[in-house]
Structures are given as structure tokens and as C-alpha cells.
Amino acid sequence: MNLLDFIKGIIIVWLAGISPLDTNNSSGCTNPDYFLAHRTACRQISPVVKTLEYEAAQNKALSIATMGSSVTGGMGASQKEKNWVSQLAQALKKQPGLSDLQVSNGGINGFSTQNMIDRQIPDRIIRQKPAVVLFETCLLNDYLQNIPIETTNKNIATIMNQLTQGLPGSRIVLLSPNPRRHGEVKNKAGHTYEDYILDTKAFIEQNGWEYIDIYKEMNETLAKKNMNLDQVLSDATHPNDEGYDLWANSVIEYFLKGPKRGNE
Template sequence: MRLKNKLNQNKFKFVLIILLISLFVSFFNGIHKNRTLAKMNEDYKLSDTYQQESLVERARFVTKRDGEVTIVVLGSSVTFGKGATEAQPVWGNLLEADLNGIDGIKVEVINHGYSGYSTADLISKHKIEAVIKDNPDIIIFELCLINNNRYPQNDMEQTKADIQWIMARFSEELPDTLVILQTANPTLYNDVFLKEGKVTYNQYNNEIAAFVKAQHWPFIDTYHLMLSKMKEQQLPLDYFLADDVHPNGDGYHMWFELLKERLEVPIKTLH
């Protein structure tokens, strides 16, 4: 009996020693990994590439560092993909497929698009916290102006305050995350004063675009870019819409193509 107890004690001590060794190795491996990542980040921020960094270059660096890039697309139903189809998907899906086709880049796009949501809804319903929890490397934030503008129209100054609050949260909680803001597509309500609305959707986009540019945040003015492209192609707005508001497959494809044109442009020139 005593011999058996002694053998059990020795076995326990052996297991404990192995466990302590494993923890010791894991601890120092973790320290080494953190130091390696910190050095990679430091070297990258001192590089010429970082000085003229584009979204593609950021994605390539993060892939090299972590093995995969996490991109969150945040916004309303036109980020979620209402009006898209499997054959003609929403712009975020097209972005994921395109970036994964570039050598040295591996991407996962997480969709945080919410139908009917305004910027106030994103805040009050804790959707910003959900994005932070995903700890993305890149965020592309569609500003929900389609919903801020209608039923009832959100006060313009409050919308600016909402955007400022969201960006401050991202800056505080995700200081190393690249955040790019963008407007959404034109709709059939561009120049219509909606019930209880003081400005049109076009006027709303103009003022918010000017506000975002004044903050020097990376910005893609999808609304005006799509209008210009439609004029250039001599195609009517409703050709690109599934209904009065949401793009169809062709609309989402145009949206993505305009985004794609800016994937290799220096981020600091996006405005």
C-alpha cells in the first residue's frame, strides 16, 4: 500500500514538473512572439512603404505578421447587402474575393451591416462594441446616411456628433486599426424633401462629406463617385437600384469597382 502511494506521489510530481516546464516554455515563447511582433510593427512604421501606405499594403503587412487580415465592414442595409444576389453579391463580398486574389494577402471580411440602422442605432444598440470585440485590422465604415436622412430625419449636428463618438471609440479601443469612412449609393430620394425632413439626401451627403474631410479621416465619397460614374456611362440611376433605395447587383458592382480603384492609393490621400 505504501509502495503504491509512493508511486502515485512520484507520478503526480512528474506530471507537475512536466506541466510547469510546459507553462515556462509557453510563457517565454509568448514573450518572444510579442517582441517579434513589436519589432515587425516598429520596422513597418519606419519603412518607406508605411509613409505611402495603401489598404493593400496594410493588408499585405498584416498577413505577413499574423497570417490573416480581419476586415470589418460596418453600416446599414447597403453594407448588409439588401438587393444583392448570390450571383451579384454586395461590395464587401467582392472586396474579400478580390483581396484574396492578391499575392501575399489572406483576408476575412466580417459583415456588420444592419438594415434600417442609423448612426444613433449603431451606438444605442451596442454595434460599435460588437465591432471592437472582433478586433479588426481594418474597418470600412459606411456612414448610414440613408437612414439618418429619413423617417424621421436625424438632426445633422447629432449625426456629426455620432460619427465623432464612433471614431473616438475606435481610436481609443483599436489604436492600430485602419478606419476608412465612406458614404453610400445614390437613391431615388436624392433631391426629395422627405416627411419631417429639413434637407434632402443629397444635401445630407454634401454636409457630412465636408465634415468628414475637415477631420482628415480617410474617406471615400461613394455617393458622388457613383453619380459621376452613372453620368459618364449615360445610364439612369434606377438602372443600378433594386428598389427606390438599395442597389441591385450592378449597383453593388459599381460600388466595389470604385472602391477597388482606391485600394492601392495612399491612405493619406483618401478624402
């Protein structure tokens, strides 16, 4: 999160009558009733797990819905339990009050952002009424299907508008997909895979939507561990078990601690 984004977040919570420096549990976002009454503002400064815990305190049946491509579905993992969605579910169910949390995996092989719209996937998600939606942006397939980046961004906006209108009380988090081999090669639309990653990230942040940059975090982890990309992929596109571990760790950390700030 850069300085401008941080300032925007501070402005939002102040306009909502919340002091981000307030540590008084009776009036701040650490109070469940207060959090639920000020969802939009409190989400700017609270980890996703707090949304789930506070909703659970109201005795609600909680669920998380995921939507995306085959890398959300877990292709390349040795077994279902190894994909990032299953690992996230296992971690969250250990948190207070979340043992009954339901997590659905809506990853569909080969799906692009255009497929998401054409097959009315947002409507399916809305009917589930989840507390949290995780939307993996399907950029691996937009790149492979030569969809212009401008169209990809337009599709993301269409999907987000549908989700936010259909699920006004839900928390929606977008995720990039993982790095891939040969992503530096331009497709027929004239874009590299990284072009899709960088352009959509800027578009998402410009709109103020929550975002986890899996692409960046996996690359940074590989560099720190002196590993190469081939070690965490099962083929040119899909992670193996170790790759899904890296993906899951990033999402779990975001859920439990919130977005990284500064040089974290």
C-alpha cells in the same frame, strides 16, 4: 483630394521623419518593418492593401470588419456574393499573402448612426480586433429617420472616437452610401439626402479621416456611361447587382491604389 489636403498629408509624413519622395525601400514606407513602425504617417501615402500585406508578413491573423446599414449588408443583391463587401473580399484574397483574410459583414437593415451608438456596434467591432474597419455612414436611414445633420455628425464623431481609442493599431475608412431616388425631397428635419452627403463629407475631411465618396463616384460613373440611376437600383434605396458592382469597384480601387488625386 484637394491641394490643402495634399499639403496636410505632406506635413504629417515630414513631421514623422518620412520623405514622401523617398524611393529607398530600406528606409521608406515600402519596407514592411518601417511601415509597421510608422503606421500613422505611412497610411497617408500607402494604399490600404499595403497595411494588410505588411501585417500579413508578421504572420498575423488578418481580418476586415464592416459596419453600416442594409446597403452594406447587401439588400437588393440577387445573392450574397454580389454585394460590395463580398466582392471586396474576393478581390483582396487574390493579393499576395492575403488568401486567409477574413471579412465580416456588419451591415444591419434600417440602422442609422444613432442606432449604431444605442446598440453599441463600435464595441462589437472593437472585440473583433480587425486590421481594417470599413464604416458606412448610414446616411440613407438618418435621412429617412429625420435625424438632424448636426446630430449625424456628432454621432459619426462619437463612433470614430470609440473606434480609434479601442483599435489604435487599426486602419479605419469611412464610406458614404449610394445615391437614392427622390433624394432631392426634404425630410421633416428640413434636409435633402444630398445635404447629408455633402455636410458629412466636409465634416469627415475636416477631421482628417479616410473617406470613400461612393455617392459621388457612382454618380460620376453613371454620367460617363450615360446611364440613369434606376438602372442600378433594385428599389428607391438599395442597389441591384450592377449597382453593387459600381460600389465594389470604387472600394477595391481605393484599397489597391489609394485615394484619387487631382483630376483622377
